[in-house]
């Protein structure tokens with residue numbers, strides 16, 4: 458398992474948290490995802506043989522957030 462912390466801009470409320478945690482969590486290979494709203498950060502633990510950072514980033518960006 459690998460661990461990354463993404464800086465995500467545009468998250469403002471519980472809906473954003475649920476939306477990101479829900480959609481990223483659905484990706485095959487994602488073990489866990491935790492949004493830290495106040496910090497603008499998203500921690501993701503994933504299996505790099507199944508999913509990569511680019512795919513995770515794209516799912517977040519598709520929902521209208523910016524990944525720094």
Ligand SMILES: [Cu+2]
Nearest residue numbers: 469470472473
């Ligand atoms: Cu929101």
